[in-house]
Amino acid sequence: MTALEFPLGPGGEFDLIRAIADRLGARGAHLGDDCALIPAGEDTLVLSTDMSIEGVHFHRDWLSAEEIGWRAAMGALSDLGAAGASCVGLLAALSAPRSDPPGQLVDLMDGVGAAAAAVGGVVLGGDLAAAPFCTLAITVVGRTRRPMSRRGARPGDGIWVTGTLGGARAALAAWQAGRVPAESLRRAFVRPFARISAGQWLAAAGAHAMMDLSDGLAGDAHHLANASAVALELTLDQVPIGDGVKEEGDRLGRSAPELAAEGGEDYELLVALPPGFGSAEAERFRVACDLPLTRIGQVTEGRGVTMTLAGRVVTPSGFDHFRR
Amino acid sequence: MTALEFPLGPGGEFDLIRAIADRLGARGAHLGDDCALIPAGEDTLVLSTDMSIEGVHFHRDWLSAEEIGWRAAMGALSDLGAAGASCVGLLAALSAPRSDPPGQLVDLMDGVGAAAAAVGGVVLGGDLAAAPFCTLAITVVGRTRRPMSRRGARPGDGIWVTGTLGGARAALAAWQAGRVPAESLRRAFVRPFARISAGQWLAAAGAHAMMDLSDGLAGDAHHLANASAVALELTLDQVPIGDGVKEEGDRLGRSAPELAAEGGEDYELLVALPPGFGSAEAERFRVACDLPLTRIGQVTEGRGVTMTLAGRVVTPSGFDHFRR
Numbered sequence: 251m252t253a254l255e256f257p258l259g260p261g262g263e264f265d266l267i268r269a270i271a272d273r274l275g276a277r278g279a280h281l282g283d284d285c286a287l288i289p290a291g292e293d294t295l296v297l298s299t300d301m302s303i304e305g306v307h308f309h310r311d312w313l314s315a316e317e318i319g320w321r322a323a324m325g326a327l328s329d330l331g332a333a334g335a336s337c338v339g340l341l342a343a344l345s346a347p348r349s350d351p352p353g354q355l356v357d358l359m360d361g362v363g364a365a366a367a368a369v370g371g372v373v374l375g376g377d378l379a380a381a382p383f384c385t386l387a388i389t390v391v392g393r394t395r396r397p398m399s400r401r402g403a404r405p406g407d408g409i410w411v412t413g414t415l416g417g418a419r420a421a422l423a424a425w426q427a428g429r430v431p432a433e434s435l436r437r438a439f440v441r442p443f444a445r446i447s448a449g450q451w452l453a454a455a456g457a458h459a460m461m462d463l464s465d466g467l468a469g470d471a472h473h474l475a476n477a478s479a480v481a482l483e484l485t486l487d488q489v490p491i492g493d494g495v496k497e498e499g500d501r502l503g504r505s506a507p508e509l510a511a512e513g514g515e516d517y518e519l520l521v522a523l524p525p526g527f528g529s530a531e532a533e534r535f536r537v538a539c540d541l542p543l544t545r546i547g548q549v550t551e552g553r554g555v556t557m558t559l560a561g562r563v564v565t566p567s568g569f570d571h572f573r574r
Numbered sequence: 575m576t577a578l579e580f581p582l583g584p585g586g587e588f589d590l591i592r593a594i595a596d597r598l599g600a601r602g603a604h605l606g607d608d609c610a611l612i613p614a615g616e617d618t619l620v621l622s623t624d625m626s627i628e629g630v631h632f633h634r635d636w637l638s639a640e641e642i643g644w645r646a647a648m649g650a651l652s653d654l655g656a657a658g659a660s661c662v663g664l665l666a667a668l669s670a671p672r673s674d675p676p677g678q679l680v681d682l683m684d685g686v687g688a689a690a691a692a693v694g695g696v697v698l699g700g701d702l703a704a705a706p707f708c709t710l711a712i713t714v715v716g717r718t719r720r721p722m723s724r725r726g727a728r729p730g731d732g733i734w735v736t737g738t739l740g741g742a743r744a745a746l747a748a749w750q751a752g753r754v755p756a757e758s759l760r761r762a763f764v765r766p767f768a769r770i771s772a773g774q775w776l777a778a779a780g781a782h783a784m785m786d787l788s789d790g791l792a793g794d795a796h797h798l799a800n801a802s803a804v805a806l807e808l809t810l811d812q813v814p815i816g817d818g819v820k821e822e823g824d825r826l827g828r829s830a831p832e833l834a835a836e837g838g839e840d841y842e843l844l845v846a847l848p849p850g851f852g853s854a855e856a857e858r859f860r861v862a863c864d865l866p867l868t869r870i871g872q873v874t875e876g877r878g879v880t881m882t883l884a885g886r887v888v889t890p891s892g893f894d895h896f897r898r
Binding site for chain 1: 587589590591593594597598600601602603604605607609610612613614615616617619621622623624625627629630631662663665666667668669676679680683684687688690691696697698699700701702703704705706707709711713715
């Protein structure tokens with residue numbers, strides 16, 4: 251597998267995935283894709299796994315056990331939205347300190363179960379282990395006739411995004427500064443909602459490529475561009491900004507669009523839609539899915555991502571677990 | 575779901591799973607089973623997830639990174655053997671300290687990939703995250719026409735076990751005592767082999783119920799008995815003992831059969847086979863799967879597990895993550 255064919259942008263985490271894929275060779279299949287695909291009769295089953303770790307992805311001071319469970323599950327389920335799949339369910343592998351009250355683990359799994367149920371799935375199974383701190387590994391299972399991926403964007407396509415961005419990042423910034431985030435920001439962080447029905451709607455509407463925004467628009471746009479072997483031109487002025495993000499940006503001395511582009515874990519969908527998809531179709535999406543859909547750029551020939559803000563090129567960066 | 579119907583024996587970990595299943599209600603499906611089952615055309619896909627945690631399931635002083643990966647993967651793949659399924663592949667969610675040399679994670683995933691390939695599967699996907707210590711959550715995917723489970727053992731069935739037991743437990747005992755385990759014991763701990771082809775053979779031979787021995791015969795026998803709503807009578811004198819286990823037992827002042835019955839992570843199969851399955855069939859199994867198959871007891875009417883050693887009732891116990 252050559253670097254060019256590998257559907258990921260630059261960064262320590264992605265260099266590592268690339269090194270793993272190289273070592274695995276034929277023993278690995280489509281590593282770096284959002285989802286694994288398994289033929290299932292006329293359907294395809296879509297699988298993805300996601301890890302949430304105490305102190306990295308969440309802090310117990312900030313979230314209740316139920317909220318930790320909900321957020322971890324929705325973050326994982328989000329990949330099914332990007333595949334345009336319906337949700338079958340999920341498996342949850344969970345570690346926690348032996349000293350935790352058992353009720354806390356039950357609350358946490360209550361949040362996981364509520365998230366699965368909210369998108370039409372069930373908890374299919376799991377594993378429990380004692381450990382020095384709390385981790386959740388959630389594996390989601392979806393089903394579709396025609397799985398979507400980040401591959402397939404074509405020059406001329408519009409680049410669109412569901413919902414609003416920046417809320418989770420702004421909440422994190424507030425907590426990290428020792429403040430309590432505004433309620434709208436806290437809600438964005440704590441109660442993400444996997445775009446399962448939105449993903450199915452967009453797939454049926456002829457989307458060419460989709461991915462979920464887990465590492466932030468700035469980083470994830472590179473992944474979509476690389477996977478599709480195209481260039482993206484994004485106008486950050488058009489990025490839909492969550493309530494309260496501007497105020498938090500002002501405190502940090504950052505513009506809201508930059509904060510929104512850097513911010514991970516919004517779990518909205520980034521979609522390449524054909525040129526014929528315009529504002530009338532976006533309005534139909536809004537009515538059907540109760541969610542805004544905003545055009546933020548376009549696909550062109552070439553490679554890489556260009557982001558502009560107020561007419562100037564900017565380079566916000568995504569989140570990377572293994573940046574050194 | 576009543577306690578009687580719930581297919582797990584007693585213990586803190588299982589009380590916790592039961593409490594979670596109660597809270598989830600209809601949002602959980604068959605929690606406590608070895609595997610989740612998903613219809614896939616004429617086949618059934620079989621999924622299971624397993625967590626391995628540094629300091630709990632492995633120590634880096636004892637195992638190389640490649641060995642940690644192999645062992646975690648085989649421990650998870652073992653559930654597919656119990657289902658009588660073939661292996662499609664696995665997903666690996668992996669956390670490690672940012673300070674780890676990247677080569678170590680690649681070595682670890684090399685072990686995961688080697689294990690998957692050894693049983694006919696591939697690495698289908700994964701996730702990487704930085705964390706204070708190393709954890710692996712492996713989700714395995716198998717395929718079968720007729721999934722087996724721990725439910726279905728009937729009075730009159732023989733209880734059989736593949737391979738030999740006690741090696742992994744004896745290796746652990748040696749390490750914990752600050753000694754280097756004998757090579758045969760180290761190998762049992764480090765290189766378990768998921769009984770995928772054995773499980774398929776036994777399913778085709780008409781097995782009524784199967785499970786893998788991950789928590790130890792003493793604990794797991796209770797799970798099989800509870801799930802099947804039968805009683806098991808096991809004669810520990812007949813348990814096939816791994817090379818070197820007796821010597822380690824002597825050092826600990828424990829009999830080899832008790833050590834073998836308590837020891838988890840042998841990843842052999844515990845099988846209920848119909849009365850007509852005898853030594854001739856076991857010999858055919860040995861030739862086909864290059865593995866011993868030993869009768870260690872029988873299924874009777876009633877509930878619970880009775881274990882005898884040299885004619886006396888004994889009560890060794892299995893491993894429980896959340897024992898208090």
